[in-house]
Amino acid sequence: xxxxxxxxxxxxxxxxxxxxxxxxxxxxxSFHRWVGRLIVATxxxxxxxxxxxxxxxxxxxxxxxxxxxxxxxxxxAVSCLLLIFLLYRFVCWFFN
Amino acid sequence: xxxSATRWTRTRFHEFFRWTHILLTMAFLxxxxxxxxxxxxxVIVSLALLCLEWLPRxxxxxxxxxxxxxxxxxxxxxxxxxxxxxNPLSKLLWRTWSPGSHIRLTIPSIGILQPHPFTIASxxxxxxxxxxxxxxxxxxxxxxxxxxxAVILQRQLYLNVKMEGVYSxxxxxxxxxxxxxxxxxxxxxxxTFPILRDLVQKAKILQQGNCRCRRIGFVWAVKxxxxxxxxxxxxxxxxxxVPSLTVVELSCFSTELSALMENAHGLVALRLYITRGDQxxxxxxxxxxxxxxxxxxxxxxxxxPFVRRSRxxxxxxxxxxxxxxxxxxxxxxxxxxxxxxxxxxxxxxxGKLGTGMPDIYCHAEEFEG
Numbered sequence: 522x523x524x525x526x527x528x529x530x531x532x533x534x535x536x537x538x539x540x541x542x543x544x545x546x547x548x549x550x551s552f553h554r555w556v557g558r559l560i561v562a563t564x565x566x567x568x569x570x571x572x573x574x575x576x577x578x579x580x581x582x583x584x585x586x587x588x589x590x591x592x593x594x595x596x597x598a599v600s601c602l603l604l605i606f607l608l609y610r611f612v613c614w615f616f617n
Numbered sequence: 618x619x620x621s622a623t624r625w626t627r628t629r630f631h632e633f634f635r636w637t638h639i640l641l642t643m644a645f646l647x648x649x650x651x652x653x654x655x656x657x658x659x660v661i662v663s664l665a666l667l668c669l670e671w672l673p674r675x676x677x678x679x680x681x682x683x684x685x686x687x688x689x690x691x692x693x694x695x696x697x698x699x700x701x702x703x704n705p706l707s708k709l710l711w712r713t714w715s716p717g718s719h720i721r722l723t724i725p726s727i728g729i730l731q732p733h734p735f736t737i738a739s740x741x742x743x744x745x746x747x748x749x750x751x752x753x754x755x756x757x758x759x760x761x762x763x764x765x766x767a768v769i770l771q772r773q774l775y776l777n778v779k780m781e782g783v784y785s786x787x788x789x790x791x792x793x794x795x796x797x798x799x800x801x802x803x804x805x806x807x808x809t810f811p812i813l814r815d816l817v818q819k820a821k822i823l824q825q826g827n828c829r830c831r832r833i834g835f836v837w838a839v840k841x842x843x844x845x846x847x848x849x850x851x852x853x854x855x856x857x858x859v860p861s862l863t864v865v866e867l868s869c870f871s872t873e874l875s876a877l878m879e880n881a882h883g884l885v886a887l888r889l890y891i892t893r894g895d896q897x898x899x900x901x902x903x904x905x906x907x908x909x910x911x912x913x914x915x916x917x918x919x920x921x922p923f924v925r926r927s928r929x930x931x932x933x934x935x936x937x938x939x940x941x942x943x944x945x946x947x948x949x950x951x952x953x954x955x956x957x958x959x960x961x962x963x964x965x966x967x968g969k970l971g972t973g974m975p976d977i978y979c980h981a982e983e984f985e986g
Contacts (some may be wrong), residue, residue: 549913590651591652591653594649594651594652595648595649595650595652595653597648598645598649598652600649601641601644601645601648602641602645604637604641605637605638605642605645606638606639608638609634609638609793612634612677616642
């Protein structure tokens with residue numbers, strides 16, 4: 522979650538990151554995309570590893586695990602991220 | 618070599634992408650909070666940063682500006698002129714742009730919450746901000762229809778506009794290069810033309826010492842509209858016969874260009890290419906809303922020697938510029954066109970990097986069309 526402020530910071534049109542590094546909006550935007558990819562990868566890994574830990578190592582049944590409120594919220598959060606990612610890919614694909 | 622600036626905002630899906638991006642980000646932040654309440658703190662930090670960044674932009678947009686007037690040119694091009702006020706605040710905010718910059722323009726009566734970027738085609742010394750807008754679809758098309766309706770009603774259209782920021786690439790000073798090559802296709806001239814004017818002014822008229830430019834190659838490729846223009850309106854006289862040397866897209870810049878060339882002998886090497894566009898741009902005007910078309914202007918006689926009827930040979934142009942730059946000094950290349958052109962220029966420049974030129978600056982702007 523610590524990455525989120527960086528993600529926001531790099532999304533701005535007049536980004537302070539751009540002033541510090543002396544780079545243009547387009548370069549900052551490509552940085553923004555890389556931070557985004559990193560965040561998607563981190564959260565997807567987090568979800569998978571938590572599932573593996575609970576179900577396989579601790580022997581919690583899948584039905585009990587999926588019934589937990591925080592797990593459900595977590596899964597929906599990750600699907601939001603994945604949807605953002607997929608939409609971006611879709612726009613890129615359509616544009617090219 | 619430094620390549621920057623892809624202007625992909627004209628894609629059809631950009632609006633869709635923008636809104637889904639915002640909504641899904643909000644959805645993600647909420648769900649992440651319910652998943653683990655500790656995530657509130659980074660989110661608060663992010664939102665505070667967001668407000669800090671948006672507030673100045675919002676305030677800047679609320680500053681009233683004089684109303685913009687529209688002029689319609691052939692090939693579905695609209696010119697939007699915004700006279701800039703002379704007070705110190707506007708001087709600070711608007712009147713100091715570098716040539717080749719762009720603004721984000723909102724026209725509340727046509728599309729609210731739809732800022733579109735447009736390149737400024739005039740210089741700060743003009744006192745007026747000219748934007749040449751090629752009508753495609755969406756907002757630009759609605760703008761065209763509105764301007765066309767005003768022409769039919771023989772009324773001047775005054776539009777309320779809001780501008781956001783003058784944005785430019787971090788490093789667009791072409792004055793520091795000995796040899797400058799500017800390549801544009803179609804409406805891309807809105808990017809290269811102010812740069813050319815600025816350089817000619819600095820080098821020839823003002824004789825500024827910090828302008829190193831000694832050679833400028835200016836290349837502009839336009840499509841040739843060969844089919845006769847159909848009579849636009851039943852009541853207007855039809856001019857079905859169009860002279861063969863009529864280039865519709867040239868008309869809005871050709872007179873200015875020929876005036877500039879008189880001042881720039883020996884400095885600017887001008888080349889105009891007329892390519893035969895395979896498919897003509899779809900005519901947006903429908904019989905009911907079409908304006909009286911201005912008669913397409915012929916090419917001014919001073920420009921005729923520079924016209925070639927072919928596609929620009931980018932490889933040859935870049936090679937020539939590099940040959941000159943090897944003798945003279947540094948080379949800067951500016952290109953604004955569709956993806957095919959910018960890619961071709963970038964590849965040629967990259968291919969020339971090893972051969973005698975250690976460093977070439979290349980600035981590419983791109984549009985769809």
